[in-house]
Amino acid sequence: xxxxxxxxxxxxxxxxxxxxxxxxxxxxxxxxxxxxxxxxxxxxxxxxxxxxxxxxxxxxxxxxxxxxxxxxxxxxxxxxxxxxxxxxxxxxxxxxxxxxxxxxxxxxxxxxxxxxxxxxxxxxxxxxxxxxxxxxxxxxxxxxxxxxxx
Amino acid sequence: xxxxxxxxxxxxxxxxxxxxxxxxxxxxxxxxxxxxxxxxxxxxxxxxxxxxxxxxxxxxxxxxxxxxxxxxxxxxxxxxxxxxxxxxxxxxxxxxxxxxxxxxxxxxxxxxxxxxxxxxxxxxxxxxxxxxxxxxxxxxxxxxxxxxxxxxxxxxxxxxxxxxxxxxxxxxxxxxxxxxxxxxxxxxxxxxxxxxxxxxxxxxxxxxxxxxxxxxxxxxxxxxxxxxxxxxxxxxxxx
Numbered sequence: 001x002x003x004x005x006x007x008x009x010x011x012x013x014x015x016x017x018x019x020x021x022x023x024x025x026x027x028x029x030x031x032x033x034x035x036x037x038x039x040x041x042x043x044x045x046x047x048x049x050x051x052x053x054x055x056x057x058x059x060x061x062x063x064x065x066x067x068x069x070x071x072x073x074x075x076x077x078x079x080x081x082x083x084x085x086x087x088x089x090x091x092x093x094x095x096x097x098x099x100x101x102x103x104x105x106x107x108x109x110x111x112x113x114x115x116x117x118x119x120x121x122x123x124x125x126x127x128x129x130x131x132x133x134x135x136x137x138x139x140x141x142x143x144x145x146x147x148x149x150x
Numbered sequence: 151x152x153x154x155x156x157x158x159x160x161x162x163x164x165x166x167x168x169x170x171x172x173x174x175x176x177x178x179x180x181x182x183x184x185x186x187x188x189x190x191x192x193x194x195x196x197x198x199x200x201x202x203x204x205x206x207x208x209x210x211x212x213x214x215x216x217x218x219x220x221x222x223x224x225x226x227x228x229x230x231x232x233x234x235x236x237x238x239x240x241x242x243x244x245x246x247x248x249x250x251x252x253x254x255x256x257x258x259x260x261x262x263x264x265x266x267x268x269x270x271x272x273x274x275x276x277x278x279x280x281x282x283x284x285x286x287x288x289x290x291x292x293x294x295x296x297x298x299x300x301x302x303x304x305x306x307x308x309x310x311x312x313x314x315x316x317x318x319x320x321x322x323x324x325x326x327x328x329x330x331x332x333x334x335x336x337x338x339x340x341x342x343x344x345x346x347x348x349x350x351x352x353x354x355x356x357x358x359x360x361x362x363x364x365x366x367x368x369x370x371x372x373x374x375x376x377x378x379x380x381x382x383x384x385x386x387x388x389x
Binding site: 034039044049050 | 183185206229230233
């Protein structure tokens with residue numbers, strides 16, 4: 001965090017896309033408010049009513065975000081991008097095929113953003129992806145999404 | 151709950167409560183995520199939101215009630231709805247509508263300075279809550295920060311009708327009485343006239359009844375019936 005020459009990138013749940021309202025991209029599309037004891041970015045309407053969110057990954061399907069992320073965004077230390085359900089599924093499959101690792105669907109969002117970043121930076125760049133969880137728990141969800149019967 | 155099932159009904163209900171002997175009227179501002187509330191008030195909030203009730207509508211309702219009653223009016227609003235309106239806008243509009251007090255149930259003491267200042271500025275009481283888990287030193291600080299009265303939450307958990315009151319309330323109120331000179335109002339779970347009688351005996355200056363009335367009115371909204379229900383509770387105050 002203190003090493004300023006290391007860029008921090010966060011991947012949020014873009015769900016069906018930011019334009020659809022069916023997502024959970026709190027930092028990209030939310031506003032500061034107070035929910036569940038924390039002052040952070042929230043997906044809310046103009047009256048402060050909390051909005052329904054959607055993500056293929058349960059862990060990201062929440063209208064708030066950890067206040068630490070809110071702080072990192074506000075100070076400009078980290079940047080956040082929205083990754084859609086389809087993109088997360090694509091990354092899930094890519095990592096499984098190329099590395100034999102099943103990422104959690106939550107982490108698959110980061111894998112997608114990481115792959116995009118790697119393309120941007122080119123062969124001389126370094127990208128570290130935090131693979132925050134494993135995807136055994138998501139096998140049925142992915143199978144459903146791919147139309148595969150297990 | 152303001153707007154359950156619509157604002158007109160709430161106005162009628164409020165006046166029925168007054169006729170039944172209510173001394174203070176509390177209007178709930180419906181919120182999508184009412185973490186302090188149990189099933190009755192959660193459902194009431196959902197109905198109110200479905201009817202399109204907005205926070206500004208509740209303040210407008212207060213203004214309309216203010217024109218017809220002298221009873222103190224208290225708004226119950228979760229912090230995010232206050233913030234979304236803008237703290238000073240919320241305070242100003244509440245004051246202009248004739249609101250006397252505001253309860254923000256998910257605002258802790260440490261975070262309440264701005265809210266208290268904004269409300270102090272316009273002459274509206276910021277009513278604080280103490281929980282059964284609040285220790286004496288903290289209760290004293292909360293008592294100092296509270297305005298109007300101190301709301302002593304009777305039980306752990308959320309609002310909601312219950313069969314029995316917790317056992318140690320007399321002792322609890324005794325401790326609170328020693329740390330604040332504000333009137334003590336007790337609420338969460340008060341359902342029957344017997345509960346009211348017990349709380350008066352335990353030393354409460356005021357009793358807050360929410361879910362029981364919301365539940366009654368949801369089943370029978372006739373003003374005369376609600377008035378009678380409230381009268382039953384209110385009469386236990388003097389018994």
